Amino acid sequence: MKIVVVGGGSTYTPELIDGIARLQADVPISEIVLVDPAQDRSELLxxxxxxxxxxYGSxxxxxxxTDVSEAADGAAAVLMQLRIGGQAARERDETWPLECGCIGQETTGxxxxxxxxxxxxxVLDIxxxxxxxxxxAWIVDFTNPVGIVTRALLQAEHKAIGLCNVAIGLQRRFAGLLGVEPERVSLDHVGLNHLTWERAVRVLPEAGSPFGVGEDVLPVLLSDHLxxxxxxxxxxxELLKLLGTVPSYxxxxxxxxxRLVDEQLGGVPxxxxxxxxxxxxxxMYADPALDRKPEILAKRGGAxxxxxxxGLVASLVTDRGDVQVVNTVNGDTLPFLPSDMVIEVPATITSGGAAPVALDPIAPDMAGLISHVAGYERLALEAALHGSRDRVVRALLAHPLVGQWETANTLADRLIGENKDYLPWAT
Structure with missing residues (x-):
């Protein structure tokens, strides 16, 4: 199997490569093509x-x-891990909103x-x-904001699915706290990308296990490991106790x-x-003796x-029919959202894509915030596809972290000014 990594010049790529090497028996991959316009970094990576x-003996x-068309020919999957504008653009995203009293963050606000x-x-051009x-070929999007980007791909009828590491990270942490193998832990994970809650943590039993069949052990976690x-x-x-759930960070x-705005104003982006x-x-990568993932790569994020x-690529290619947390189209899974909205939930993964599993009703406070952010995401995608200052202002007005007329107008002008080199309609 051949896979393509768009954004392969990222310093994070060795994390992916290390996983491919460790899991080669389960997911045999014959060729990996790293696509990136920065040829020097591509050569290094x-x-x-x-x-x-x-x-690893692989x-x-x-x-x-540098040619995505050449690279994608014959590939089973194309993984997207882009950062348009690099860390310099990210630093601007994390700083100029603070001048308006709003959070500075690279995936929300x-x-x-x-x-x-x-x-x-x-992403759409690629x-x-x-x-x-x-x-x-399947397009697997890990590029933030995953929900908006994945919806853009699906709206254009691409064979795409979105992926985030929040759910698997919590699964691994909960497994460690409970003293069980991660594969035995499943999550009732619900929401939008970067706006999710774990409503239940179920542990599959084994011989001699203290847990029942698929028993929800979230109360145990919140009692013993709060x-x-x-x-x-x-x-x-106290917030976790009140909610009775585990929200995403x-x-x-x-x-x-x-509080976070105050902390950011006094901190380093x-x-x-x-x-x-x-x-x-x-x-470190330039050292020809380096043949393993550096430990400091863990500080980079994306565990x-x-x-x-x-796991996702393997299930899409081999039709495994297992359940994984992904970003996919809503359908009627969350009935208070439009059917074409992209949500982040457990889904059965086959060669035909992702089918969300049936979910229990969503609590009103969660449903309200999900609906609010979903409205913003729809307007944000319209602005990304069609441009115009008016669309930018409307999207900002719809965002629960902005939502005020004067602030939205000021932010819109700053946003457009800071990003005019990337927005053809803004020139």
């Missing part, structure tokens, strides 16, 4: 990736290309909206090139917006930290992305 694979071959405007047209040479879970999420333990930006880390990683991505 290709070399270190091949060394990592060789260390026969998988890695090469790089005004900063996340800016990223969507830069990213959607590029997807069209893939479809022209290989309409059977402080550990709360600290991991940087959320108050991205809910911090909604539940504690003003995450983009600066990541940029410094990337410089260190690139220097367990490789396991999630490979």
């Amino acid at each position: 290709t070399a270190v990736s091949q060394r990592i694979l060789s260390r 026969s998988t071959k890695v090469r790089h290309s 005004a900063g996340g909206f800016a990223k969507a405007l830069r990213t959607v047209p590029v 997807a069209e090139k893939v479809r022209a040479v290989n309409p059977d 402080d550990e879970v709360a600290e991991h999420l940087d959320l108050p333990a 991205y809910l911090n930006y909604f539940y504690r917006h003003d 995450r983009a600066k930290e990541v940029a410094a880390l990337e410089d260190e990683l690139l220097a 367990f992305y490789s396991e999630a991505a490979l």
Whole structure:
């Protein structure tokens, strides 16, 4: 099986390569093509990736290309991990919204909206090139904001599915706290990308297990490990007790917006930290003796992305019919949302795509926030596809982290000014 990684020059690519090498018995991959316009970084990442694979005894071959059409020919899957504008654009996304009293973040709020405007047209252009040479290839989107980008792909009728590492990260953490294998833990994970809650944590039994058949052990987690879970999420333990669920740590930006704005105003943007880390990683990758994933790569974020991505690709290609948490079309899964909305829920994965599993009714507070953000995401996609300042203002007015006329207008002008080089309609 051949896979393509668009954005393969990322310093994060060795995480994916390490996973491919470790899981080669379960997901045999013969060729990996790293596609990136930065040829020098592609060459560097290709070399270190091949060394990592060789260390594991893998026969998988890695090469790089600047031509996505050539790379996608014959591929089973194309993984998207793009960052249009690089860390410099991310740093702007994390800073200028703060001047208006709004959160500075790369996937939500005004900063996340800016990223969507830069990213959607590029992803759609790449997807069209893939479809022209290989309409059977699956496009797996890991590019943020995943919900908006995936909906853009599905609306254009691409063979696409979105992926985030939040669910698998929580699954692994819960398994560790419970002392069980991760494969035995399943999550009742519901919401939109980066706006999700774990409403139940079920553990499949084994001989001698203290857990019943698919028993929900979330009450046990919130009773015995409340402080550990709360600290991991940087959320108050009292909030988790009140909700009786485990929110994604991205809910911090909604539940504690003003506090986080104050903290960000006095702190160092995450983009600066990541940029410094990337410089260190690139220097390490240039060492011809390096043949393993550096430990400091864990600081880069995206834990367990490789396991999630490979598990998804394997199920799509081999028709496994297992359940994984993905971003896919709503249908009637969440009846309070439009059917074409992209949601993040457990779904059965086959060669035909993702079919969301049936879910219990959503609590009113969750449903209300999901609906609010879904309205923003629909308007944000319209702005990304068609441009105009008016569409930008409307989307910002619809976002629960903005929502005020004067603020939305000020943010719109700053957003367009900061990103005019990426927005043809803004010139």
